[in-house]
């Protein structure tokens with residue numbers, strides 16, 4: 001059975017087989033999710049946030065890698081998260097990219113003030 005996954009913030013809708021992980025479906029649809037340990041649940045780089053939908057319950061490997069608060073807030077490991085009935089997930093912005101983006105926005109605002 002095919003399931004649909006909405007990947008934010010891009011807003012890209014992708015299709016995958018039920019039971020595959022979010023990471024597997026993303027890769028097959030050429031959506032990048034960092035996966036430094038290649039799906040072995042040892043790096044946490046594939047951390048994503050579930051917005052809504054039907055997914056597998058939090059497993060023991062995720063409980064070792066994520067805090068209780070992160071789990072309460074919907075964070076999961078994409079390599080451990082099986083898609084049961086589709087849904088929406090959000091890929092958090094890389095913290096380094098967020099800093100660079102904020103600095104570029106501040107620079108752009110300063111240039112506009114000078115004009």
Ligand code: FES
Pocket residue numbers: 034035036037038039040041042043044045046047077078079080
């Ligand atoms: S890819 Fe490393 S924890 Fe998921």
